[in-house]
Amino acid sequence: MHAVSFRNIAKDFPIGDDRIRVLHGCSADIEMGQMTMLVGPSGCGKTTLISILSGILTASEGEVAVLGQSLTKLKDHQKVVLRRERIGFIFQQYNLLPALTAAENAAMPLVAAGMKLPEAAEKARAILDGIGMQGQGDKLPRQLSGGQQQRVAIARALVHNPGLIVCDEPTAALDAATGRAVMGILRDIANDPGRAVLVVTHDNRIYNFADRILEMSDGRLIGDFAPDAFHRE
Amino acid sequence: MRDIALKMLLGDRAKYIGLIFGVTFATLLMAQQVSIFTGIMSRTANAITSVREAEVWVMDPRVRYVDEVEPMRPVELSHVRSVAGVEWAVPYFKGLATVRLPDGMTQQVQLIGVDDVSLVGLCTDMIAGQRDVVRDPQSAVVDRNGFLFVWPKGDFANAKPLELNDNRLTVRGVCNTQPTFLTFPILYVTYDAAMEMTPPQRNKLPFILVKGRPGQSPEALAKRITEQTGLQALTTSQFQWRSINYYLERTGIPINFGITIMLGAIIGAAITAQTFYIFVVENLKQFAAMKAVGVTNGQLLRIVLTQAGLVGVIGYGLGIGFTALFFFVTKEAPALQGFRLYGEIMAGTAVAIAVIILASILFSLGKVFRLDPAVVFRG
Numbered sequence: 001m002h003a004v005s006f007r008n009i010a011k012d013f014p015i016g017d018d019r020i021r022v023l024h025g026c027s028a029d030i031e032m033g034q035m036t037m038l039v040g041p042s043g044c045g046k047t048t049l050i051s052i053l054s055g056i057l058t059a060s061e062g063e064v065a066v067l068g069q070s071l072t073k074l075k076d077h078q079k080v081v082l083r084r085e086r087i088g089f090i091f092q093q094y095n096l097l098p099a100l101t102a103a104e105n106a107a108m109p110l111v112a113a114g115m116k117l118p119e120a121a122e123k124a125r126a127i128l129d130g131i132g133m134q135g136q137g138d139k140l141p142r143q144l145s146g147g148q149q150q151r152v153a154i155a156r157a158l159v160h161n162p163g164l165i166v167c168d169e170p171t172a173a174l175d176a177a178t179g180r181a182v183m184g185i186l187r188d189i190a191n192d193p194g195r196a197v198l199v200v201t202h203d204n205r206i207y208n209f210a211d212r213i214l215e216m217s218d219g220r221l222i223g224d225f226a227p228d229a230f231h232r233e
Numbered sequence: 234m235r236d237i238a239l240k241m242l243l244g245d246r247a248k249y250i251g252l253i254f255g256v257t258f259a260t261l262l263m264a265q266q267v268s269i270f271t272g273i274m275s276r277t278a279n280a281i282t283s284v285r286e287a288e289v290w291v292m293d294p295r296v297r298y299v300d301e302v303e304p305m306r307p308v309e310l311s312h313v314r315s316v317a318g319v320e321w322a323v324p325y326f327k328g329l330a331t332v333r334l335p336d337g338m339t340q341q342v343q344l345i346g347v348d349d350v351s352l353v354g355l356c357t358d359m360i361a362g363q364r365d366v367v368r369d370p371q372s373a374v375v376d377r378n379g380f381l382f383v384w385p386k387g388d389f390a391n392a393k394p395l396e397l398n399d400n401r402l403t404v405r406g407v408c409n410t411q412p413t414f415l416t417f418p419i420l421y422v423t424y425d426a427a428m429e430m431t432p433p434q435r436n437k438l439p440f441i442l443v444k445g446r447p448g449q450s451p452e453a454l455a456k457r458i459t460e461q462t463g464l465q466a467l468t469t470s471q472f473q474w475r476s477i478n479y480y481l482e483r484t485g486i487p488i489n490f491g492i493t494i495m496l497g498a499i500i501g502a503a504i505t506a507q508t509f510y511i512f513v514v515e516n517l518k519q520f521a522a523m524k525a526v527g528v529t530n531g532q533l534l535r536i537v538l539t540q541a542g543l544v545g546v547i548g549y550g551l552g553i554g555f556t557a558l559f560f561f562v563t564k565e566a567p568a569l570q571g572f573r574l575y576g577e578i579m580a581g582t583a584v585a586i587a588v589i590i591l592a593s594i595l596f597s598l599g600k601v602f603r604l605d606p607a608v609v610f611r612g
Contacts, residue, residue: 047610056525056607077529084527091609095522099244100237108237112528117236156526168610200610 001068003164003196004030004053009062011048011219022048023219026062032163035190035197035209039230040216046200047168049216053198054087054166055079067163084112088157090186092169094149096141096156102128102148103137106155113160120159127155131185147178154185165189167199171206183209234532238539241516251508252544253551259501259589260552263494264574264582265559270490272572277480278473279411279571280327280343286353287442288451290472291322291458294465298479299472300415302328304436305464312462313441318449319458323348325440326427332420333396340383342420343413344397346427353442355408355421361389362406370426374406378567379418395420400430412570414480498585505548506593509541513597517604524606533601537594545590552586553579 011023023045030036030053038046051057053064055071056079064071067086074082083089088109096105106128107120115123125137131151141149150170157165167186171179183206190197190211199210207213213230215223223230242249275282280299281290291313293303313322326346331339347354347367355364356376366372373395381387393404402422410419422430428437443466445454451468458466467475481487513520520533556574563569 047607051607051610054525056605056610080524080527080529083525089522089525089609091522091525093518093609095518095609097237097241097244097516097519097523099240099242104237104240108523108528109526111234111237112523112526112532 001032002029002065003032004064004066004198006053006064007062009049009052009059009064011045011052011057012060021060021219023052023059026216026219026221028214028221028224030164030196030198031212032196033191033193034211035187035199037207037210037213038198038200038216039202039204039207039213041202044216045219046202046216048219050166050168050198050200054089054164055082084109085160086162086164088160088162088165090150090153090157090165090167090170092172094141094146094153094173096149096152098141101138101140102133102144102152102155105141105152106137106159108156109160124155124159127159128152131155131158132181145178146174147182150174150178150182151185154182154189158189163195165195165197167197167201169201169203170199171201171203176205179203179206234528234535235539238536239543241519241536242512242540242543245512245515248508248512249544252505252512253548255501255504255508256545256548256586256590257551257555258504259497260549260582260586261555262497262501263585264553264556264578266490266494266497267578267581268556268560268572268574269569270487270494271575271578272569273414273486274477274480275571276412277414278476280413281469281473281476283356283411284325284354284442284469285357286351286444287325287469288445289443289455289458289466289468291441291443291462291464291466292439294463296465298476299327300476302439304434305438305441306436307438309438309462309464310441313443313458313464313466316454316458316461318445318454320444320446320449321351322441322443323351323353324424324438325354325442326424326431326437327439328427328431329417330397330420330431332402334383335394340418342379342418343415344427344431345419345421346424347421348442349423349425352423356410356419358409360407360409364406364408366405367421367423367426369405370423370429371401371403372405372422373402374408374421375404376410376419377407378412378416378570379420380404380407381567382416382418397430398432402430412567416567498589501586502589502592505544505589506596509544509593510597510600512540513537513601517600518609520601521604521606521609524604525609530602534598537598537601541590541594545586549583549586553582 007027009023009026012019012021040046052059103121103125106124110120111117128137133151187209208227210227213225293305295303328344330344331341333339367374389407395402455466455468560574
């Protein structure tokens with residue numbers, strides 16, 4: 001089973017009375033046990049594509065299946081459940097709640113699924129410990145460095161054991177060393193054969209962490225490379 | 234989710250305090266001003282409700298409120314007494330007079346003349362002297378606030394000489410009574426003494442107080458008296474509301490208080506709504522992230538309602554607490570004596586505050602519900 005399979009994806013956005021097409025016939029399969037990077041210049045449609053692949057936006061045309069489930073047939077509330085139970089998200093700006101501790105932030109998907117906060121936070125603490133955040137679970141986001149906050153975001157993406165992890169520019173707000181450390185963690189996660197990691201980035205310093213690179217330009221997928229091949233290209 | 238809602242709210246202390254301040258301010262202003270308004274309006278009828286023995290007040294048909302005196306012929310007393318169902322009917326004088334104090338100063342007073350035999354209409358809660366001292370035609374009882382107004386030292390036990398229209402009069406009793414709208418001291422004498430001391434005129438009988446026979450409905454009795462005598466007969470409750478309505482219709486008091494109460498509600502609502510809106514807008518990215526990871530609109534609604542509920546309960550509690558404290562601290566002040574924070578006012582304020590808070594969060598919730606979780610991917 002592919003982690004994500006999408007065919008002929010197109011997306012239109014209304015602009016005044018007109019509509020503008022930002023994605024044109026994108027097709028690919030994302031495999032389990034791999035880290036796939038979606039790369040390309042700003043404005044090429046990467047964010048729109050991962051929003052569609054993770055069930056946040058709906059494609060204007062085409063078919064998407066995530067972890068064997070067709071998004072085309074799902075209603076909005078079913079997509080919310082899919083995101084909550086089977087997809088983990090890591091955002092460029094971390095988007096942690098400033099009033100919650102690291103463990104409570106990481107526990108958010110479990111709380112959304114109905115688990116009590118203290119119990120969920122305990123579970124999240126174990127995940128945090130596993131990614132080098134031992135003893136940091138009770139700290140507030142403002143007491144953590146950027147790299148530590150991104151680790152909290154990684155724990156939040158992992159805490160409910162999802163099959164797909166979607167990362168949007170995970171190293172954009174980090175220095176090179178911290179970015180590499182964060183990518184090391186994501187790399188380890190991607191080695192799990194029951195999981196796929198999809199990373200959107202234009203940070204060429206981290207391309208070598210990928211198993212596969214999909215290149216986008218002007219709303220189209222224009223290449224599918226192994227990292228070495230991509231560098232040569 | 235409740236824990237997360239509370240942590241989000243309490244984590245932003247400045248806005249949390251701002252929200253509570255807004256609700257507290259609105260509650261305080263509404264509850265306190267409505268209580269004062271209610272107290273003032275009650276005072277317009279206290280002269281009626283303080284005469285507990287009477288069930289029906291009979292007066293000239295032109296009388297619109299208790300402080301308006303249109304004298305009736307003395308024979309009307311007999312006419313009223315002859316109506317079937319009347320247990321007793323007594324005269325009751327009420328008018329303004331000027332007394333001269335020993336130092337030569339003058340003071341306007343409300344002169345009350347009560348029935349010589351039954352003393353119906355005389356205050357009952359004596360704090361100095363006996364009620365029946367008024368049977369002495371040269372003695373009087375005065376209300377406590379009036380006494381303190383004229384003799385601030387408050388030596389209630391010592392008799393105080395006065396002069397009323399060249400008649401010697403001595404205050405030999407002091408009583409507690411409900412303050413009236415007119416703030417002049419209330420001087421109680423017998424009806425006959427009042428007739429003697431007030432300037433002569435053809436008719437001087439302002440009111441007749443009536444008690445019905447056992448089992449007699451006051452409303453039916455009042456109707457019968459009106460039909461048989463042509464006078465205006467009202468039950469205590471009817472006369473009370475007629476007086477209150479007169480002040481409501483003919484003075485600027487309700488409009489003035491209404492504006493203050495409305496301003497309190499508007500300012501409180503504005504502060505609350507604005508702070509809540511800013512609170513939500515500043516957390517919009519976090520709300521979007523929550524939506525992206527699978528938090529539903531229903532769960533976000535519960536978060537916002539929990540936050541609003543906590544702010545509402547604390548702000549309302551503080552506002553009501555401050556209002557109660559205000560009336561507790563000022564309970565001895567003559568200007569505010571008898572003013573209370575009634576349960577109905579607390580309940581009404583609670584409803585108003587709930588509406589303000591719900592209206593405030595409606596603005597914010599629309600933004601949260603329409604929020605596209607994809608914004609979290611937009612850097």
